[in-house]
């Protein structure tokens with residue numbers, strides 16, 4: 001088996017909101033292999049961002065990591081001093097956020113922002129960093145790199161800004177790229193361009209990607225393996241192939257059923273009822289029970305563990321075997 | 329004789345002045361919409377969908393063209409003359425929180441909409457708030473809550489309840505599901521469908537999600553740089569996409585494949601939407617069109633029928 005580049009084990013993250021606590025991540029374990037593209041899907045608030053950002057030391061101060069390890073190349077990121085972590089972030093691990101406007105510096109020329117990342121990580125000297133910036137802008141499909149180098153973020157469209165974010169994230173040739181909903185705010189045409197770009201870079205550099213998305217179309221077309229998060233827990237983890245052929249968690253099936261595709265005008269909709277739980281208490285039973293058509297007494301009493309029901313197919317559901325057997 | 333449509337939009341244009349320059353937001357758009365039907369609007373960001381919606385509601389004044397609502401030309405009506413018509417035309421937004429006062433309870437916000445239009449007594453209005461909340465699938469206790477206490481899906485239901493409180497004929501739904509999770513999207517789509525049936529509502533449904541637009545709409549218009557480049561019955565428009573831009577949009581959707589060997593190649597259209605300040609010559613789509621010829625660069629294509637109701641604006645069509 002390919003070695004894990006990043007291995008997260010039993011991660012638990014909690015936020016203090018003054019009057020109460022939010023149990024955002026409740027015992028999440030998974031790993032990303034070298035060269036692998038892992039999709040992390042789930043509805044908003046399911047803990048996708050907090051899981052990865054807490055490993056990188058990027059959550060707000062009211063957040064606390066209660067337990068777990070996050071080993072990058074064998075070294076626990078959660079035990080590192082801030083300086084050490086800053087060093088890895090941006091050099092070995094690149095990050096792209098959903099909204100490029102909040103992470104780009106509005107008063108700094110975009111070329112300087114790309115160069116800065118290489119200079120602070122001593123990846124290259126000034127001259128070389130400058131040349132590489134032009135090269136990156138070119139690879140990102142930005143016409144006239146020399147002229148655009150001098151422009152500020154607001155002088156670009158949303159799609160262009162996202163390309164610049166990617167250029168910054170890729171500048172030091174990271175081994176792992178964490179992309180937090182990199183195309184959610186973009187038009188489908190631009191989404192396609194960005195994903196094509198990421199795929200090409202991944203192939204060229206043998207880079208691993210953790211792609212956070214709530215779009216199953218993006219996850220299944222782009223990723224090798226998929227994790228479904230719900231209420232800060234992994235509900236299902238499988239190869240994309242297994243995920244497409246036969247998922248075994250009622251929530252995954254419900255989500256797949258919620259997607260409307262072209263040519264389905266006559267289809268009857270069958271929405272998942274209700275909404276995701278507020279996470280003010282740690283889960284003691286199945287978090288999906290109140291919305292699950294298959295819920296039984298046991299589901300309301302006992303927390304289902306994430307089990308490997310067949311090779312590389314993990315499911316957290318008491319009735320996973322039944323679901324599979326009957327393909328309900 | 330067939331009854332006249334609820335809404336007629338005729339050759340409507342809107343240009344904004346921005347720092348001394350003209351921006352063509354909507355260019356000569358025409359369509360008709362019968363009562364109880366849905367018109368879907370699709371197109372990339374900035375293509376003019378919201379502007380068109382706001383022109384129809386007379387929240388913006390058109391530079392050219394005519395808008396006829398319920399048999400009445402409303403293009404030139406004064407704000408005062410528009411007032412009684414406002415009840416009939418409502419809008420639902422992508423971000424319902426932004427259109428709600430953070431200090432007003434949900435109940436007060438819905439009631440307020442009715443009070444502005446002098447509907448019923450206070451007691452009647454309060455009773456109606458309960459009915460409406462139930463109708464959109466919310467517990468009536470929600471009326472005591474403030475906007476920040478509700479989830480996005482719940483708030484969108486409140487937005488719908490508020491629009492419905494006035495018994496409108498036409499509802500413009502501007503990206504009402506874009507900010508919601510898929511599982512909640514389906515709930516809201518189903519609700520919109522039921523309400524349309526129950527109250528014979530007429531919708532203009534704006535969304536980036538082509539599949540949802542196809543699902544909900546009877547007619548669809550595809551906008552590009554403010555112009556309608558394709559228009560027709562929803563099913564036909566997407567099943568036989570004649571206009572190159574409609575094809576490009578459809579090809580850009582990433583569908584869940586049946587299996588990993590049936591994945592889509594990640595190849596896409598080159599280039600970006602041109603600046604609306606100086607749109608390209610000839611067919612405005614030509615810089616990105618895989619079929620563009622010299623004619624396309626020089627001459628503006630005319631609208632042509634390619635089906636009984638399906639029209640496209642493209643030189644290639646015949």
Ligand SMILES: Nc1ncnc2c1ncn2[C@@H]1O[C@H](COP(=O)(O)OP(=O)(O)OP(=O)(O)O)[C@@H](O)[C@H]1O
Pocket residue numbers: 344345346351352353371372373374375376377378379380604
């Ligand atoms: N008040 C305004 N002043 C100047 N320009 C405007 C104004 N409102 C809209 N525009 C411009 O008009 C064009 C159409 O905008 P509109 O908001 O209608 O697009 P849209 O299709 O709704 O886009 P989106 O999908 O991003 O909501 C854009 O170029 C926009 O920048």
Ligand SMILES: Nc1ncnc2c1ncn2[C@@H]1O[C@H](COP(=O)(O)OP(=O)(O)O)[C@@H](O)[C@H]1O
Pocket residue numbers: 015016017022023024042043044045046047048049050051060062063279
């Ligand atoms: N700074 C914070 N304070 C309190 N709660 C937070 C904070 N950041 C995130 N959360 C909560 O943690 C949970 C997971 O959030 P997040 O990982 O951002 O979700 P996702 O990325 O899946 O949409 C949510 O319930 C969210 O409200």
Ligand code: SF4
Pocket residue numbers: 249250251286287288289290292293294295296299304316317318319320
């Ligand atoms: S454990 Fe029970 S409630 Fe939870 S998903 Fe499985 S069947 Fe449904």
Ligand code: SF4
Pocket residue numbers: 571572573611612613614617618619620621624629641642643644
């Ligand atoms: S007129 Fe020409 S450029 Fe425009 S869409 Fe048709 S083929 Fe393409």
Ligand SMILES: [Mg+2]
Pocket residue numbers: 048049050180
């Ligand atoms: Mg997130």
Ligand SMILES: [Mg+2]
Pocket residue numbers: 377378379502
């Ligand atoms: Mg809009």
